[in-house]
Amino acid sequence: MPLPVPHTVLLAAPRSFCAGVERAIEIVDQALEQRGRPVYVRKQIVHNAHVVADLEAKGAVFVEELDEVPSGATVVFSAHGVSPAVRAEADQRALSVIDATCPLVAKVHTEVRRFAARGDTVLLVGHAGHEEVDGTLGEAPEDIILVEDVAAARTVTIPDPERVSYLTQTTLAVDETAEIVAVLRSRFPALRGPASDDICYATTNRQHALSAVATDADLVLVVGSSNSSNSVRLVELAKRAGTPAYLIDDASEIRPEWLTGVRTVGLTAGASAPPGLVDEVVAALGPVTVLEREFTTESIRFTLPAAVRPS
Numbered sequence: 001m002p003l004p005v006p007h008t009v010l011l012a013a014p015r016s017f018c019a020g021v022e023r024a025i026e027i028v029d030q031a032l033e034q035r036g037r038p039v040y041v042r043k044q045i046v047h048n049a050h051v052v053a054d055l056e057a058k059g060a061v062f063v064e065e066l067d068e069v070p071s072g073a074t075v076v077f078s079a080h081g082v083s084p085a086v087r088a089e090a091d092q093r094a095l096s097v098i099d100a101t102c103p104l105v106a107k108v109h110t111e112v113r114r115f116a117a118r119g120d121t122v123l124l125v126g127h128a129g130h131e132e133v134d135g136t137l138g139e140a141p142e143d144i145i146l147v148e149d150v151a152a153a154r155t156v157t158i159p160d161p162e163r164v165s166y167l168t169q170t171t172l173a174v175d176e177t178a179e180i181v182a183v184l185r186s187r188f189p190a191l192r193g194p195a196s197d198d199i200c201y202a203t204t205n206r207q208h209a210l211s212a213v214a215t216d217a218d219l220v221l222v223v224g225s226s227n228s229s230n231s232v233r234l235v236e237l238a239k240r241a242g243t244p245a246y247l248i249d250d251a252s253e254i255r256p257e258w259l260t261g262v263r264t265v266g267l268t269a270g271a272s273a274p275p276g277l278v279d280e281v282v283a284a285l286g287p288v289t290v291l292e293r294e295f296t297t298e299s300i301r302f303t304l305p306a307a308v309r310p311s
Contacts, residue, residue, distance in 0.1 A: 083138020231270025
């Protein structure tokens with residue numbers, strides 16, 4: 001069934017891949033080129049079904065845990081980071097490790113260790129079960145408490161209110177996180193935080209860019225996979241602005257009834273979604289006027305780890 005044709009597509013910019021995602025994908029590509037098949041990857045390298053399928057086609061083997069990796073084989077740690085326990089297991093099994101942890105996630109791990117070492121209880125604002133959160137919690141399991149929402153912030157208890165700090169998952173909603181931190185500050189005046197925000201620049205930029213589009217759209221489409229935290233946050237942001245919004249892996253998931261009566265579609269993509277998928281969505285929407293609204297430009301690039309850096 002052909003899709004109803006809207007009149008205008010408002011593209012939010014920036015959108016799609018961030019520097020950490022580009023780096024992680026390139027790490028797997030370089031490992032395959034330099035070391036040959038197979039290269040094992042613990043968890044999804046980034047949370048996007050299309051990226052994973054593409055790398056699988058090239059010879060990457062994705063596993064849930066290290067016991068699925070043959071001893072001595074090459075394994076890549078995903079962009080979301082891992083706990084010290086996972087690193088120790090890799091050492092014990094003589095695995096050749098290539099670390100694709102996003103440098104901004106690694107920053108949070110460093111902060112956990114520093115805050116815990118000075119005797120603080122660390123309150124980690126984030127979502128239970130997310131791989132980034134699991135890795136961060138593992139840095140100081142005896143000294144860190146997960147705070148998932150405002151309700152938890154209002155009830156969390158700590159041993160010493162004078163020795164407390166907070167950190168956040170890098171892919172959270174900026175406004176909701178600020179509300180949680182405000183509650184924590186009101187309860188714990190001595191609360192200390194990171195020198196700079198933990199929510200990454202790419203997550204923040206994509207949220208601000210979509211905010212500039214959502215209120216002028218009849219419908220918002222966010223390209224990204226359902227396990228992508230930053231993509232889900234974009235859908236939630238649009239809905240809070242009063243605009244119907246849907247998360248789609250690609251153009252095939254657009255449902256005709258969403259477009260009934262819609263003249264303007266706001267379109268963005270999470271930081272782990274390939275930019276080509278956005279182009280396919282625009283093409284699927286038919287002959288439309290495409291307008292881009294650029295919130296900012298991104299020029300950040302992260303170097304590859306020495307293990308796969310081309311000579």
